[in-house]
Amino acid sequence: MICAGIDAGSRAIKVVLFDSDHSQVLSSGLADQGVAQERLAVELFEKLLREAGVERSQIAGIVATGYGRNAIRFADTTITEITCHARGVHHLAPDARTVIEIGGQDSKVIVLEAGGRVRDFAMNDRCAAGTGRFLEMVASRLDLDWEKLAELGRQSKTPALISNTCVVFAETEIIGLLAEGKPLPDVVAGVQNAIATRVSALAGRMISPPVYFTGGVALQSGMVRALEEVLTNPVRVAPQPQFTGALGAALLAGQRARSVAL
Amino acid sequence: MNALPGKLNLSEWDDRYEQLRAGGLSEPAYGGPLRRHVIRERDFRLEQLRFDNSPAALRLWNFLLTENERLHQARARGCQIVGTMKDLGTVPVMAYSLPGVRAFYPDGAWWTPCLMECSDRLLQQAEAMGIDASFCPVRAMLPAFLNGEHFPRPDLLVCSTGAVCDDFSAIAQRLEHLGQPVLWWEMPRRRQPVAGEISCGLPGQLVAPEIQVACVRSELQRVGQALGELARRNLDDVLLAEGIRAANRVRRLLQTLRTTVYTAPAAPLPALEMLVVEMLAIHFCSDREEALAVLEGLLAEAQSRVRQGRFVIEPEAARIFWVNPVADLRAMNLLEDFGGRICGSDFMFAHALDLIPEDLPPLEALARTALADPMVGPTSDRAARIIRECQAGRAEAVVISRIPGASHCAREGEIICGLVREKMGIPAIELEIPPVCDALLPALGSRLQALMETVRARRTR
Numbered sequence: 010m011i012c013a014g015i016d017a018g019s020r021a022i023k024v025v026l027f028d029s030d031h032s033q034v035l036s037s038g039l040a041d042q043g044v045a046q047e048r049l050a051v052e053l054f055e056k057l058l059r060e061a062g063v064e065r066s067q068i069a070g071i072v073a074t075g076y077g078r079n080a081i082r083f084a085d086t087t088i089t090e091i092t093c094h095a096r097g098v099h100h101l102a103p104d105a106r107t108v109i110e111i112g113g114q115d116s117k118v119i120v121l122e123a124g125g126r127v128r129d130f131a132m133n134d135r136c137a138a139g140t141g142r143f144l145e146m147v148a149s150r151l152d153l154d155w156e157k158l159a160e161l162g163r164q165s166k167t168p169a170l171i172s173n174t175c176v177v178f179a180e181t182e183i184i185g186l187l188a189e190g191k192p193l194p195d196v197v198a199g200v201q202n203a204i205a206t207r208v209s210a211l212a213g214r215m216i217s218p219p220v221y222f223t224g225g226v227a228l229q230s231g232m233v234r235a236l237e238e239v240l241t242n243p244v245r246v247a248p249q250p251q252f253t254g255a256l257g258a259a260l261l262a263g264q265r266a267r268s269v270a271l
Numbered sequence: 272m273n274a275l276p277g278k279l280n281l282s283e284w285d286d287r288y289e290q291l292r293a294g295g296l297s298e299p300a301y302g303g304p305l306r307r308h309v310i311r312e313r314d315f316r317l318e319q320l321r322f323d324n325s326p327a328a329l330r331l332w333n334f335l336l337t338e339n340e341r342l343h344q345a346r347a348r349g350c351q352i353v354g355t356m357k358d359l360g361t362v363p364v365m366a367y368s369l370p371g372v373r374a375f376y377p378d379g380a381w382w383t384p385c386l387m388e389c390s391d392r393l394l395q396q397a398e399a400m401g402i403d404a405s406f407c408p409v410r411a412m413l414p415a416f417l418n419g420e421h422f423p424r425p426d427l428l429v430c431s432t433g434a435v436c437d438d439f440s441a442i443a444q445r446l447e448h449l450g451q452p453v454l455w456w457e458m459p460r461r462r463q464p465v466a467g468e469i470s471c472g473l474p475g476q477l478v479a480p481e482i483q484v485a486c487v488r489s490e491l492q493r494v495g496q497a498l499g500e501l502a503r504r505n506l507d508d509v510l511l512a513e514g515i516r517a518a519n520r521v522r523r524l525l526q527t528l529r530t531t532v533y534t535a536p537a538a539p540l541p542a543l544e545m546l547v548v549e550m551l552a553i554h555f556c557s558d559r560e561e562a563l564a565v566l567e568g569l570l571a572e573a574q575s576r577v578r579q580g581r582f583v584i585e586p587e588a589a590r591i592f593w594v595n596p597v598a599d600l601r602a603m604n605l606l607e608d609f610g611g612r613i614c615g616s617d618f619m620f621a622h623a624l625d626l627i628p629e630d631l632p633p634l635e636a637l638a639r640t641a642l643a644d645p646m647v648g649p650t651s652d653r654a655a656r657i658i659r660e661c662q663a664g665r666a667e668a669v670v671i672s673r674i675p676g677a678s679h680c681a682r683e684g685e686i687i688c689g690l691v692r693e694k695m696g697i698p699a700i701e702l703e704i705p706p707v708c709d710a711l712l713p714a715l716g717s718r719l720q721a722l723m724e725t726v727r728a729r730r731t732r
Contacts, residue, residue, distance in 0.1 A: 076713070089717055089724055092721065092724045092725070126729065127725045127728060128698070129698040129725075130721060130725065132717075
């Protein structure tokens with residue numbers, strides 16, 4: 010049985026085609042998000058079908074997740090990112106007890122039970138300072154791409170202190186730090202630390218090891234370091250972290266298709 | 272004109288109202304179609320809400336939405352109007368003990384920007400007065416006092432201070448500086464008795480040192496004296512005792528209603544109406560006797576629905592304990608849209624739902640009740656009560672709605688969430704809900720949907 014998961018995030022759309030009979034990912038892909046979310050999702054979905062040599066009629070179920078999930082009308086149902094990320098990470102790392110996902114628009118801390126069910130979760134809802142949006146702003150302000158940002162963060166010896174917890178004010182602060190001659194890597198690492206601090210405040214006392222980090226921001230190695238420091242726990246990056254939400258959605262689509270068939 | 276229990280939007284209520292009238296609906300003087308509140312008072316938010324379809328709910332909404340009108344009419348009849356702030360339930364019991372006195376909460380104006388979808392510009396005016404969005408939406412009362420377009424200026428304004436939230440205190444002080452006299456009374460922060468101190472039992476399974484109760488008693492005596500001077504009648508123990516008995520009639524009815532609704536196999540009344548009706552415990556909506564009639568109507572409706580097994584929310588709905596009132600009423604509809612129902616609540620005035628002891632001297636009884644206010648003691652006390660009520664209501668999750676800017680709940684939510692998780696092992700989330708939450712609906716919806724998914728997944732354990 011082949012199922013599809015579509016994660017319509019605020020920054021990118023991710024699609025995973027999953028063969029549940031053989032428990033393997035057939036294809037996965039990512040496209041930048043845009044205004045016409047559904048069209049972008051359809052295009053990516055069809056591209057992956059072609060690549061995997063799968064007909065649309067072979068797809069037993071489609072689940073959409075992510076911020077834009079309700080715009081994906083060709084999906085059979087929608088499930089939130091909390092449930093999908095939990096399912097995706099549990100599939101890849103059954104020992105995971107805490108999942109941290111830093112997305113473009115929000116961040117989440119999900120606590121899992123031994124069987125992978127969600128025990129509790131917390132999401133930030135106050136501002137962009139604990140999200141990938143903060144890094145995007147910094148990348149844009151410094152005219153750096155995502156990979157270069159990650160590389161610079163790794164080079165820092167003495168991360169700058171970003172005292173503001175508001176992205177807008179922090180931008181002013183960053184300009185000030187650069188004007189003072191603070192090295193770029195230290196500024197980037199300072200921003201990563203600020204995000205990690207916000208996430209740790211969100212997590213409160215919920216953290217239970219092992220901790221897995223997922224979402225596109227997990228590809229920033231400096232963020233992993235920053236999280237490990239504030240959480241005082243080792244943080245493991247989920248395999249292909251940008252796809253765990255879509256993978257979870259595909260797995261749940263399979264589960265749903267099986268229960269409908271029964 | 273009976274109909275199956277359900278929820279209606281405003282347009283549907285227009286039709287339902289005509290049907291009810293044609294069927295001989297009997298209404299109080301403040302009755303009428305809900306639509307008129309949009310037309311006359313610009314309560315535009317009503318167009319975004321869904322309401323229970325019973326005549327009892329119609330009466331509740333009309334009662335709520337005509338409070339300012341009722342106060343103006345009372346003033347015209349020569350009644351003395353008392354504004355009372357922050358005590359949440361105690362001073363009104365005293366005020367209504369005196370014939371010809373009405374009490375209301377000017378800080379209730381915090382819902383006006385929501386109801387009027389900010390067309391009142393109260394929040395913008397408050398900002399212009401230096402009270403910006405970093406303060407609780409209670410700031411809406413400040414311009415409302417000055418422009419006189421909402422409630423009448425009270426003849427006496429009583430405000431508790433001390434163990435109250437900082438921004439509320441700042442707003443009330445600004446009001447005083449603008450020329451509105453305020454009678455301040457001190458509320459100490461409730462604490463456990465230390466060795467050697469006489470301990471005093473309070474409603475809600477709480478204790479406090481006798482010295483604190485004595486302090487509050489003496490403060491309330493001062494308030495009582497001022498109320499008596501206003502009414503030109505001594506507020507003696509006989510009057511107070513009768514006032515307490517009358518307040519307890521309201522509280523008993525509310526207790527029965529809450530038990531009926533929250534413990535029923537499915538919800539016989541929606542969450543939104545329960546939020547509104549619980550507020551009657553603190554302010555009687557400026558008419559204590561009519562509050563009783565409104566409550567009796569809702570209780571009869573809820574009991575009848577339970578007897579007939581007819582509900583407004585399906586039995587599989589996730590059982591949610593809701594903490595704190597929401598700044599935007601729409602959030603209560605949203606909970607049900609995503610498959611939840613309320614099985615218990617703490618809207619910040621749990622002490623006003625407890626019976627005031629009738630076997631104590633009246634001022635002593637009121638002092639003990641006032642000191643049991645969940646907002647004047649440690650959060651762990653409040654959390655303990657929430658946990659007890661979660662257990663009684665078999666809650667599957669807790670939602671704590673934050674009020675943007677409200678300093679009394681800045682850290683409280685996190686503490687309650689932590690204790691709920693630790694003691695009950697159920698999920699607990701915090702949601703920040705501004706006075707008009709439209710722009711946040713997708714994000715709020717996501718959080719509620721995720722919570723319902725989590726609850727349902729836990730059921731299949």
